Amino acid sequence: MSLFIKDALLDGKTTSILIEQDTIVGIGNDLPMPIDVNVIDASHFAVLPTFANMHTHAAMTLFRGYGDDHPLQEWLNEWIWPAERNLDDEIVYWGTRLACLEMIKSGTTLFNDMYFFPDAAARAVVDSGIRAMIGFTGFDFGDKEGAEKLKKDITEWFDNSKFKVQNSKLLTPVVAPHAPYTVSDSTLKWLSNFAAERDLLYHIHMSETQKEVEDSLLSHGTRPYRHLADLGILEQCGERFIGAHSLHLDNEEINLLGQHHVTVVHNPNSNLKLGSGYRFMYNELRDAGVNVTLGTDGCSSSNNLDMLEATKTMALLQKGWRGDPTAMPAKEALQVASRNGFKATGINAGKIEVGAKADLLLVDLDNIGFIPNNDTLSNYIYAAHSDAINTVICNGQPVMQNRKVKDEATIKEEAKRVVKKLIKK
Numbered sequence: 535m536s537l538f539i540k541d542a543l544l545d546g547k548t549t550s551i552l553i554e555q556d557t558i559v560g561i562g563n564d565l566p567m568p569i570d571v572n573v574i575d576a577s578h579f580a581v582l583p584t585f586a587n588m589h590t591h592a593a594m595t596l597f598r599g600y601g602d603d604h605p606l607q608e609w610l611n612e613w614i615w616p617a618e619r620n621l622d623d624e625i626v627y628w629g630t631r632l633a634c635l636e637m638i639k640s641g642t643t644l645f646n647d648m649y650f651f652p653d654a655a656a657r658a659v660v661d662s663g664i665r666a667m668i669g670f671t672g673f674d675f676g677d678k679e680g681a682e683k684l685k686k687d688i689t690e691w692f693d694n695s696k697f698k699v700q701n702s703k704l705l706t707p708v709v710a711p712h713a714p715y716t717v718s719d720s721t722l723k724w725l726s727n728f729a730a731e732r733d734l735l736y737h738i739h740m741s742e743t744q745k746e747v748e749d750s751l752l753s754h755g756t757r758p759y760r761h762l763a764d765l766g767i768l769e770q771c772g773e774r775f776i777g778a779h780s781l782h783l784d785n786e787e788i789n790l791l792g793q794h795h796v797t798v799v800h801n802p803n804s805n806l807k808l809g810s811g812y813r814f815m816y817n818e819l820r821d822a823g824v825n826v827t828l829g830t831d832g833c834s835s836s837n838n839l840d841m842l843e844a845t846k847t848m849a850l851l852q853k854g855w856r857g858d859p860t861a862m863p864a865k866e867a868l869q870v871a872s873r874n875g876f877k878a879t880g881i882n883a884g885k886i887e888v889g890a891k892a893d894l895l896l897v898d899l900d901n902i903g904f905i906p907n908n909d910t911l912s913n914y915i916y917a918a919h920s921d922a923i924n925t926v927i928c929n930g931q932p933v934m935q936n937r938k939v940k941d942e943a944t945i946k947e948e949a950k951r952v953v954k955k956l957i958k959k
């Protein structure tokens with residue numbers, strides 16, 4: 535069935551949008567109305583592209599508020615890692631459903647995930663109706679047996695995934711080594727070759743803390759990105775490389791990233807909360823030719839998956855640390871949070887244009903953040919909260935209307951149930 539969004543505000547003008555299957559096929563005031571069509575009256579709404587959350591650990595929604603405000607290593611060693619030993623298929627499924635519910639309610643239709651039990655996560659995404667890059671993650675900590683097991687597991691998963699991840703139109707499998715300090719050089723390189731052979735994205739944590747950079751200088755004699763370049767990984771992956779965080783960079787590294795046209799993911803709320811830093815080199819990376827995207831990181835560090843909130847934090851941080859109110863204007867902030875993320879994953883979305891995939895949302899102009907509506911985009915990024923988002927459409931299908939999402943009550947109850955298996959007090 536077609537979808538007709540009638541009389542929405544788009545770039546300051548009232549217009550209508552026609553969606554056939556998964557694609558925007560018409561924008562204008564005199565579109566022919568198909569016979570079999572679902573009409574959404576959007577006369578109180580503005581239409582905007584949905585968000586692409588480019589770095590998540592979705593099932594970690596179940597760790598929301600658990601062990602906050604402790605030093606990083608203590609938090610990992612005494613809180614998160616012991617509880618993660620309890621993870622199973624069911625916990626990851628409902629944790630990921632909860633994440634998808636929260637993402638839909640805050641306007642996200644694509645996320646780039648890195649966590650365990652990827653088949654359970656994939657199933658949760660399919661049941662939620664949004665898009666995800668499902669990362670097969672792992673580490674070997676330099677252990678030979680661990681490395682062989684990781685290579686065997688990853689090959690088997692990509693060859694025989696139970697839920698046929700590769701065959702779903704909304705899911706894409708991704709190689710996701712945890713970080714250069716938890717995965718040995720030889721395994722990092724092996725995974726890079728594996729990703730090249732199968733044309734897969736390579737998603738990894740990079741240069742999140744100053745300590746990580748200092749440790750790399752001590753163990754390899756170079757900074758983390760220089761080290762990956764020396765291994766040939768940046769060159770081999772090029773545009774398929776996604777470096778989460780990428781916060782502590784020098785000029786040489788920024789140039790290297792630009793040269794290879796990689797994608798980086800800024801996670802401002804996570805970086806602030808964990809005290810990792812706030813001087814993200816946005817202008818420098820953009821000018822060097824890097825595709826800069828935005829993420830929330832997992833709920834154990836950023837506590838929510840709200841991309842509208844993350845977009846505001848990102849824009850304010852750029853203005854703040856640069857001492858420049860013209861840094862990162864609202865339009866550019868939305869582009870980073872939406873279009874650039876879709877671009878990194880090869881999906882033609884993040885824009886309201888004929889021919890683009892129909893991933894879009896409607897915000898309620900009666901919401902307090904839009905009154906008065908002197909500038910819709912400014913109100914959206916700087917004033918409104920995500921409760922202003924009324925309707926979300928992913929790949930041509932409504933996944934939220936009037937703030938109602940399928941299975942919401944069940945997802946909340948199941949999340950409350952399975953967290954008792956994960957966190958045993």
Ligand SMILES: [Zn+2]
Pocket residue numbers: 589590591739778831832
């Ligand atoms: Zn992360």
